[in-house]
Amino acid sequence: MMFPYGVTRYADLLRTGLGRAEIEQLQLAGHIRRVRRGWYADPSAGSDVLRAVRLGGALSCLSALRHHGVWVPPTGQLHIRMSEHHQAKSALPADVHVCPLPIRSAPTVAVDPLATALLAAVRCLNGEGIVVVLDSILNLRLLRRDQLASILSGCAVRVRRLVAEADHRAESGTESMVRFRLRRLGVKVRSQVFIEDVGRVDLLVGKRLVIEVDSRAHHTGESTYQTDRRRDLVLVARGRLVLRFTYHQIVHEWDAVLKELRLLIRSEAHLRPRPRAA
Numbered sequence: 001m002m003f004p005y006g007v008t009r010y011a012d013l014l015r016t017g018l019g020r021a022e023i024e025q026l027q028l029a030g031h032i033r034r035v036r037r038g039w040y041a042d043p044s045a046g047s048d049v050l051r052a053v054r055l056g057g058a059l060s061c062l063s064a065l066r067h068h069g070v071w072v073p074p075t076g077q078l079h080i081r082m083s084e085h086h087q088a089k090s091a092l093p094a095d096v097h098v099c100p101l102p103i104r105s106a107p108t109v110a111v112d113p114l115a116t117a118l119l120a121a122v123r124c125l126n127g128e129g130i131v132v133v134l135d136s137i138l139n140l141r142l143l144r145r146d147q148l149a150s151i152l153s154g155c156a157v158r159v160r161r162l163v164a165e166a167d168h169r170a171e172s173g174t175e176s177m178v179r180f181r182l183r184r185l186g187v188k189v190r191s192q193v194f195i196e197d198v199g200r201v202d203l204l205v206g207k208r209l210v211i212e213v214d215s216r217a218h219h220t221g222e223s224t225y226q227t228d229r230r231r232d233l234v235l236v237a238r239g240r241l242v243l244r245f246t247y248h249q250i251v252h253e254w255d256a257v258l259k260e261l262r263l264l265i266r267s268e269a270h271l272r273p274r275p276r277a278a
């Protein structure tokens with residue numbers, strides 16, 4: 001028995017043609033188990049989906065987007081949607097966030113579909129977070145830009161404007177974050193730029209400054225380590241400046257990074273033309 005996201009409603013199980021006795025058999029054999037009244041799980045169900053359903057909600061927003069494969073800004077909370085009526089009756093743990101996109105009645109799905117999860121996320125995220133999510137959706141080709149615009153057409157202008165700012169080339173959320181922040185400083189930044197004899201670099205700031213970012217908290221095998229050093233050599237020898245930021249620097253230490261970046265930008269080092277190749 002395999003349900004989408006590992007969880008399904010009893011009513012939907014009956015709809016597949018199974019009888020009550022067969023469902024009971026599946027349960028006795030350990031193929032499915034009851035999560036709460038009216039909801040069943042197979043062994044593939046993730047702990048976050050199970051938690052959302054047990055609480056009487058649907059996994060949504062950032063937590064659902066993650067299930068759809070989207071890169072989401074780090075959050076220590078479980079993002080769920082639930083009806084106001086149900087919320088009023090429940091004592092929710094501190095790490096559960098009920099996103100401000102209410103459901104009228106009891107949820108009919110365990111995990112919100114992409115469009116619904118996105119509508120919840122734009123209410124929970126700041127501008128940068130929204131661009132991170134939109135970039136990732138475009139990069140994964142889960143939705144096109146016109147579909148994003150249509151889904152978000154009822155949202156505030158500040159949200160709708162961000163659709164134009166999203167970039168399908170961004171290959172990680174950390175890359176999107178750095179691009180967004182540098183643009184807010186008023187510098188010209190391009191994503192995934194091809195440089196001769198090197199290949200694509202994550203970001204090119206001005207004409208000269210190359211920024212490469214780690215996409216994950218724990219990164220780099222030996223081969224990446226070697227490749228990165230070879231690329232740095234070629235880039236620097238040919239007049240570029242290269243900066244590498246770790247996930248930790250981008251997510252947790254940005255103030256310190258920004259302080260130095262401001263110095264670099266003020267000196268216009270990113271704008272200086274490359275020396276002519278000999």
Ligand SMILES: [Zn+2]
Pocket residue numbers: 060061062079080097098099100120121124
């Ligand atoms: Zn949320």
